Amino acid sequence: MEKKKSNDWLIDLAQVEERPFASQSPLIGRLIVWLRHVWLNAAARAYLRPLRQQQNQFNRQVLTQLTRHDEWLVHQDQALSQNRRALGRLRQTLSQKKPTLPDGE
Amino acid sequence: MERPLFSLIVLNWNAASFLPACLNALEALTYPQTEIIVVDNKSSDESVSLVQTTFPQVKLVQNAQNRGFAAGNNNGIRQAKGEIIVLVNPDVELAPGALQPLAEAFAADNSVGIVGGKLHYPDGTLQFGGGDIVPPQAFSSHRTANSDTSESVGYIIGAFMAVRRLVIETIGLMDEGFFLYYEDADYCARARKAGFDIQYVPAASGIHHESSTTDRNTDFYWQHMFYGRVRYLVKHTAENELLTTAMPAERTWLAQLLPGCQRRRMAARAYQTISRQLPEILEARTRDGSEPLSETAIVRLQAELAGLQLLAWQPTLDQLDELAQKGFVQERPFQSRLPLVVWLRNLWISIATKWYMRPQLEQQNQFNQQLVARLREQAERLMIQEQALQETTEDIVRLRQEVKRMKNEG
Numbered sequence: 442m443e444k445k446k447s448n449d450w451l452i453d454l455a456q457v458e459e460r461p462f463a464s465q466s467p468l469i470g471r472l473i474v475w476l477r478h479v480w481l482n483a484a485a486r487a488y489l490r491p492l493r494q495q496q497n498q499f500n501r502q503v504l505t506q507l508t509r510h511d512e513w514l515v516h517q518d519q520a521l522s523q524n525r526r527a528l529g530r531l532r533q534t535l536s537q538k539k540p541t542l543p544d545g546e
Numbered sequence: 547m548e549r550p551l552f553s554l555i556v557l558n559w560n561a562a563s564f565l566p567a568c569l570n571a572l573e574a575l576t577y578p579q580t581e582i583i584v585v586d587n588k589s590s591d592e593s594v595s596l597v598q599t600t601f602p603q604v605k606l607v608q609n610a611q612n613r614g615f616a617a618g619n620n621n622g623i624r625q626a627k628g629e630i631i632v633l634v635n636p637d638v639e640l641a642p643g644a645l646q647p648l649a650e651a652f653a654a655d656n657s658v659g660i661v662g663g664k665l666h667y668p669d670g671t672l673q674f675g676g677g678d679i680v681p682p683q684a685f686s687s688h689r690t691a692n693s694d695t696s697e698s699v700g701y702i703i704g705a706f707m708a709v710r711r712l713v714i715e716t717i718g719l720m721d722e723g724f725f726l727y728y729e730d731a732d733y734c735a736r737a738r739k740a741g742f743d744i745q746y747v748p749a750a751s752g753i754h755h756e757s758s759t760t761d762r763n764t765d766f767y768w769q770h771m772f773y774g775r776v777r778y779l780v781k782h783t784a785e786n787e788l789l790t791t792a793m794p795a796e797r798t799w800l801a802q803l804l805p806g807c808q809r810r811r812m813a814a815r816a817y818q819t820i821s822r823q824l825p826e827i828l829e830a831r832t833r834d835g836s837e838p839l840s841e842t843a844i845v846r847l848q849a850e851l852a853g854l855q856l857l858a859w860q861p862t863l864d865q866l867d868e869l870a871q872k873g874f875v876q877e878r879p880f881q882s883r884l885p886l887v888v889w890l891r892n893l894w895i896s897i898a899t900k901w902y903m904r905p906q907l908e909q910q911n912q913f914n915q916q917l918v919a920r921l922r923e924q925a926e927r928l929m930i931q932e933q934a935l936q937e938t939t940e941d942i943v944r945l946r947q948e949v950k951r952m953k954n955e956g
Binding site for chain 1: 811814815818822859865866868869872873875876877878880891894895898899900903907910914917918921924925928931932935938939942945946949952953
């Protein structure tokens with residue numbers, strides 16, 4: 442069985458990004474969005490950006506590490522199958538060679 | 547004097563874009579006695595129809611599957627009638643006078659078994675001027691000095707290699723255990739062991755768009771390159787040298803490769819395949835003219851290969867320390883040339899965000915550290931399993947030897 446090909450689907454999720462703020466309010470919606478933007482700029486953005494960058498970097502490395510573990514597991518799966526096959530062949534050869542034991546033993 | 551027939555074999559796999567230039571060059575050769583055989587290794591591009599429609603005079607051999615360079619060319623050699631067999635890559639364009647110097651080299655000395663010419667990249671820089679396999683690890687090296695002198699060399703590149711039929715009759719066809727890379731070096735080593743000389747003749751020349759059909763940065767490239775090299779090592783290195791020089795050098799080389807990099811991972815895969823195929827490779831070793839390894843040496847070699855696989859994977863654990871560091875997300879101090887601005891900014895951030903965010907940051911950091919701890923557990927388990935697997939593999943090798951001995955004793 443081919444192991445689920447990589448963690449590609451996690452790549453986007455690992456990247457934490459700002460989501461644009463939107464308002465449904467018909468008349469003052471734009472104003473609310475603008476005020477919110479200004480407020481975030483003043484209050485949080487500069488503080489949060491470096492934190493987000495660090496977390497994103499960590500997330501990417503976790504994914505790399507996960508991918509390596511996956512590859513390692515695939516490698517071990519293959520090695521295990523090879524060993525099983527080899528043992529099967531050996532068992533077959535040995536069963537053909539097994540000396541016949543006298544009755545009762 | 548009668549001129550020998552040259553069979554020119556072009557092994558093709560998805561190289562339709564290069565084939566016309568290659569075949570046109572072969573048809574433009576000034577040497578009069580040639581037959582051209584294209585062996586297609588189950589291409590998925592339009593190579594086959596191109597040969598059938600544009601070069602109907604060329605003999606086309608269609609392989610049912612792609613079994614690699616050696617197996618593909620062997621199929622062509624079986625069809626060849628020539629006294630001299632020339633392997634030509636589809637991304638090679640030979641110069642019109644390329645065959646005459648080869649014919650002269652073969653005619654001048656009966657001990658010459660394999661001859662190769664000079665290859666340039668399309669931009670005119672030298673690509674191949676004779677080659678050597680360098681101990682202790684059997685890395686291939688292309689000569690660049692004295693490339694205008696005919697001389698005996700270590701090996702000839704398979705992209706343009708002429709072989710006397712007597713060589714094939716003496717040592718057999720190419721070793722099909724090689725999929726791609728090192729089959730040429732292997733063939734030259736076998737021919738040399740059988741007493742033939744390997745000659746580089748610069749007057750025979752061509753252009754080589756090297757690796758146009760294989761990308762060098764792929765897992766495929768590195769895996770087959772490493773596999774070929776280690777297969778060559780096991781086949782052609784004397785027992786003592788293999789265990790006391792080549793394998794330790796391999797370990798040192800592997801350890802200095804960047805942890806987790808593509809080459810390191812592909813090396814692990816190649817060692818695994820070599821380990822699995824060891825009985826067949828050891829048979830090929832004896833068949834192809836090397837002294838057989840002693841039983842003790844085989845067990846030691848298997849252990850060395852197991853150790854190399856372990857070494858190839860080990861850095862995965864070391865990298866987790868670095869990851870744990872990165873998992874501590876920290877506040878970065880605000881910087882400005884004006885201390886007052888820094889003070890005001892910090893005050894403002896403190897009031898507006900910091901005390902709200904800090905507990906969340908701590909939670910995230912806790913989670914990050916837990917994640918790294920789980921990854922470490924996984925890696926340690928993988929490492930233990932790897933060790934157990936290697937021990938089982940070694941046991942199987944010992945058992946095989948035991949069964950073989952029992953069989954021999956009847």
